[in-house]
Amino acid sequence: xxxxxxxxxxxxxxxxxxxxxxxxxxxxxxxxxxxxxxxxxxxxxxxxxxxxxxxxxxxxxxxxxxxxxxxxxxxxxxxxxxxxxxxxxxxxxxxxxxxxxxxxxxxxxxxxxxxxxxxxxxxxxxxxxxxxxxxxxxxxxxxxxxxxxxxxxxxxxxxxxxxxxxxxxxxxxxxxxxxxxxxxxxxxxxxxxxxxxxxxxxxxxxxxxxxxxxxxxxxxxxxxxxxxxxxxxxxxxxxxxxx
Amino acid sequence: xxxxxxxxxxxxxxxxxxxxxxxxxxxxxxxxxxxxxxxxxxxxxxxxxxxxxxxxxxxxxxxxxxxxxxxxxxxxxxxxxxxxxxxxxxxxxxxxxxxxxxxxxxxxxxxxxxxxxxxxxxxxxxxxxxxxxxxxxxxxxxxxxxxxxxxxxxxxxxxxxxxxxxxxxxxxxxxxxxxxxxxxxxxxxxxxxxxxxxxxxxxxxxxxxxxxxxxxxxxxxxxxxxxxxxxxxxxxxxxxxxxxxxxxxxxxxxxxxxxxxxxxxxxxxxxxxxxxxxxxxxxxxxxxxxxxxxxxxxxxxxxxxxxxxxxxxxxxxxxxxxxxxxxxxxxxxxxxxxxxxxxxxxxxxxxxxxxxxxxxxxxxxxxxxxxxxxxxxxxxxxxxxxxxxxxxxxxxxxxxxxxxxxxxxxxxxxxxxxxxxxxxxxxxxxxxxxxxxxxxxxxxxxxxxxxxxxxxxxxxxxxxxxxxxxxxxxxxxxxxxx
Numbered sequence: 001x002x003x004x005x006x007x008x009x010x011x012x013x014x015x016x017x018x019x020x021x022x023x024x025x026x027x028x029x030x031x032x033x034x035x036x037x038x039x040x041x042x043x044x045x046x047x048x049x050x051x052x053x054x055x056x057x058x059x060x061x062x063x064x065x066x067x068x069x070x071x072x073x074x075x076x077x078x079x080x081x082x083x084x085x086x087x088x089x090x091x092x093x094x095x096x097x098x099x100x101x102x103x104x105x106x107x108x109x110x111x112x113x114x115x116x117x118x119x120x121x122x123x124x125x126x127x128x129x130x131x132x133x134x135x136x137x138x139x140x141x142x143x144x145x146x147x148x149x150x151x152x153x154x155x156x157x158x159x160x161x162x163x164x165x166x167x168x169x170x171x172x173x174x175x176x177x178x179x180x181x182x183x184x185x186x187x188x189x190x191x192x193x194x195x196x197x198x199x200x201x202x203x204x205x206x207x208x209x210x211x212x213x214x215x216x217x218x219x220x221x222x223x224x225x226x227x228x229x230x231x232x233x234x235x236x237x238x239x240x241x242x243x
Numbered sequence: 244x245x246x247x248x249x250x251x252x253x254x255x256x257x258x259x260x261x262x263x264x265x266x267x268x269x270x271x272x273x274x275x276x277x278x279x280x281x282x283x284x285x286x287x288x289x290x291x292x293x294x295x296x297x298x299x300x301x302x303x304x305x306x307x308x309x310x311x312x313x314x315x316x317x318x319x320x321x322x323x324x325x326x327x328x329x330x331x332x333x334x335x336x337x338x339x340x341x342x343x344x345x346x347x348x349x350x351x352x353x354x355x356x357x358x359x360x361x362x363x364x365x366x367x368x369x370x371x372x373x374x375x376x377x378x379x380x381x382x383x384x385x386x387x388x389x390x391x392x393x394x395x396x397x398x399x400x401x402x403x404x405x406x407x408x409x410x411x412x413x414x415x416x417x418x419x420x421x422x423x424x425x426x427x428x429x430x431x432x433x434x435x436x437x438x439x440x441x442x443x444x445x446x447x448x449x450x451x452x453x454x455x456x457x458x459x460x461x462x463x464x465x466x467x468x469x470x471x472x473x474x475x476x477x478x479x480x481x482x483x484x485x486x487x488x489x490x491x492x493x494x495x496x497x498x499x500x501x502x503x504x505x506x507x508x509x510x511x512x513x514x515x516x517x518x519x520x521x522x523x524x525x526x527x528x529x530x531x532x533x534x535x536x537x538x539x540x541x542x543x544x545x546x547x548x549x550x551x552x553x554x555x556x557x558x559x560x561x562x563x564x565x566x567x568x569x570x571x572x573x574x575x576x577x578x579x580x581x582x583x584x585x586x587x588x589x590x591x592x593x594x595x596x597x598x599x600x601x602x603x604x605x606x607x608x609x610x611x612x613x614x615x616x617x618x619x620x621x622x623x624x625x626x627x628x629x630x631x632x633x634x635x636x637x638x639x640x641x642x643x644x645x646x647x648x649x650x651x652x653x654x655x656x657x658x659x660x661x662x663x664x665x666x667x668x669x670x671x672x673x674x675x676x677x678x679x680x681x682x683x684x685x686x687x688x689x690x691x692x693x694x695x696x697x698x699x700x701x702x703x704x705x706x707x708x709x710x711x712x713x714x715x716x717x718x719x720x721x722x723x724x725x
Contacts, residue, residue, distance in 0.1 A: 057407055079409050087407040093400035095253070097260040109249050110408040 010035050010070055010161050010192030011056065017064035018051055025051045027216030028065065035160060038183055038193040040203035042237055043213030049196035053163050056194070057087060069161055083111060086154030090166035092146035096139030100129060100149045103138060107153055115156050123152035126185065128178060144175040151182055162186060164195040168202045180206040200237055204230050212237055246410050250418025254392065255425055264388055271376070271384045271430050278373045279437035286331025286445065293323040293342065305676040309669040311658065312645040313568060319347035320638065322681040324627040327618030328447035332437060332455065333374035335619025346635035348572060351579040373434035374613050377459050378606055379495045381430045382466040385423055386487040389470035392419040393720070394480035412720035416713055420471040427463035434459065448688045454616045454695050461702045462609040468709035475716035498604035505600065506593035512586060522582055529574050543570055557652055564655045565647030569640055576636050583632065587625050594621055598697055605705040612698025618685055622694055627683060634681045641678060645670055
């Protein structure tokens with residue numbers, strides 16, 4: 001793993017341009033996320049939030065600009081980058097006929113890790129999945145339970161970067177609040193978390209910084225230190241989305 | 244464990260836990276096992292029946308009482324084609340061509356008693372043999388189990404999760420294909436067991452059995468790679484299923500039927516009636532040995548008289564009527580031979596066309612290889628017809644020679660009017676017992692391998708194509724980023 005000084009951001013995006021199907025999606029996007037920081041990227045449908053994540057994972061090649069994850073370029077060092085990130089999609093997909101333990105063992109095994117049952121239990125405890133559910137097939141799991149399994153995987157992999165794609169969509173308020181607390185826990189562990197979301201309230205609850213994505217770039221960025229007024233944010237988010 | 248093996252092991256675990264997959268695999272393995280056991284049992288039974296009837300026919304011929312040799316020419320003799328050791332594995336055209344020939348003088352009969360003439364019409368739609376199970380049902384099960392292997396995981400987001408673990412698209416494609424190959428192995432296993440049995444106990448040539456095993460393994464591998472690749476390339480699992488089922492129907496159901504029709508249209512053969520009329524016309528042109536004014540036989544008589552230096556057939560030291568019978572048989576046989584070779588050439592052109600259509604269907608390619616290696620292709624049938632005709636000609640001429648050498652012309656001419664002459668033209672039955680039995684010589688291993696080579700090469704081409712498709716699918720999946 002490359003050395004990264006505390007001053008260097010874990011995610012560093014500079015003037016990123018991405019076209020999809022011949023149309024520009026991102027134009028000169030700039031954002032950075034430091035270790036131990038949660039960054040919420042807000043934007044309307046089609047603003048380019050998920051595209052940003054795809055570029056960070058090396059699944060899409062940028063048309064211009066530069067992107068670094070832990071000092072590595074995802075476009076040319078995708079495998080190395082993917083070993084350092086955990087990705088939680090909007091709906092966490094798991095093999096439904098496998099248990100939580102089996103899913104974790106399988107996905108970690110893909111990168112050669114073989115966690116013990118005790119290690120998995122510790123991660124699942126931290127993620128908050130009740131013990132009785134761990135041996136059950138995940139076919140009956142709720143979205144929240146699936147996310148907890150995915151978070152446990154990220155914890156076991158000890159990755160420095162987490163990419164979360166609409167993680168609280170469809171969660172009830174209690175589950176959303178639990179999830180936000182979980183994200184806070186990840187920050188405490190020193191992870192850099194980039195969360196793309198529509199959920200302004202959730203973002204205000206757990207993010208250190210919030211960026212509004214519109215027209216292919218960040219049109220405004222606010223910091224939790226500034227004292228976040230959710231209603232004011234909501235108005236500005238609406239204005240930003242309207243362009 | 245490498246990611247490829249890890250993915251393959253997980254895929255097999257998922258199949259093992261899916262009730263529908265369990266059922267499909269169990270069904271095809273049971274069918275394959277039943278087909279293999281039936282192949283062994285039917286092969287043995289059929290061979291035993293043919294051997295018994297051949298022995299009976301030989302006994303009945305040998306046991307005929309004292310007779311005029313020409314009566315024996317018309318009494319005739321049955322010969323049975325011995326079943327190739329691997330015919331149980333793939334009966335090929337055996338059920339359609341028949342395996343029994345009635346041999347008699349002046350006629351070349353066609354083979355009789357194919358299974359399709361004795362059994363219900365259902366036999367035309369495929370017997371439950373290992374070859375049928377692997378050719379038609381095997382790919383269907385592979386498609387059924389593999390169409391969603393990648394497409395469904397892309398739809399659900401599981402594929403992206405793999406990529407974010409650092410797994411490459413090629414590793415996913417290979418892993419899924421490896422798991423499906425294990426299923427293909429399960430489908431193949433009972434057939435391999437049957438091949439081993441037929442080789443070790445049934446006396447089949449090991450090289451032919453190995454060729455069959457390699458050919459069928461390559462055939463199933465083509466479907467494994469095609470299924471996995473289409474699953475990766477199709478925009479959704481539904482499209483993958485529809486495309487693969489269409490490909491299967493075209494290759495395994497439609498192409499074999501169409502190939503026959505196309506070959507018949509492209510290289511048409513005269514009908515049986517047309518051939519019979521043409522032969523009768525040619526026979527008339529050759530001449531009539533009973534007509535005293537026939538120019539050909541008048542010339543033949545003159546030539547014989549000159550050879551022996553006598554003026555009348557009555558003065559010949561041999562029976563002229565026997566010489567006429569021999570010459571007549573020589574002429575008609577060479578005519579039959581000419582027509583048979585023409586028909587074989589037409590059949591060969593048809594088979595060549597059908598094989599060429601293996602370029603559009605791997606099923607046609609493996610079918611050709613399978614029948615050739617099993618010795619049940621048309622060439623095997625032609626080999627039987629040729630050997631039977633050679634045997635027919637030999638025994639008829641042997642009987643005619645008895646008429647030439649052991650009967651006098653005088654007795655032979657008066658046999659119907661003079662009872663004493665009629666008694667003297669009957670030859671001792673010991674002569675029938677000295678007639679050699681029919682021994683069929685099957686294709687040598689080299690010949691069988693040579694016949695199987697075009698199918699094997701075509702399958703090799705299909706395998707390369709399927710491998711290329713898998714490579715292209717991996718590249719596209721990698722670029723698309725799931």
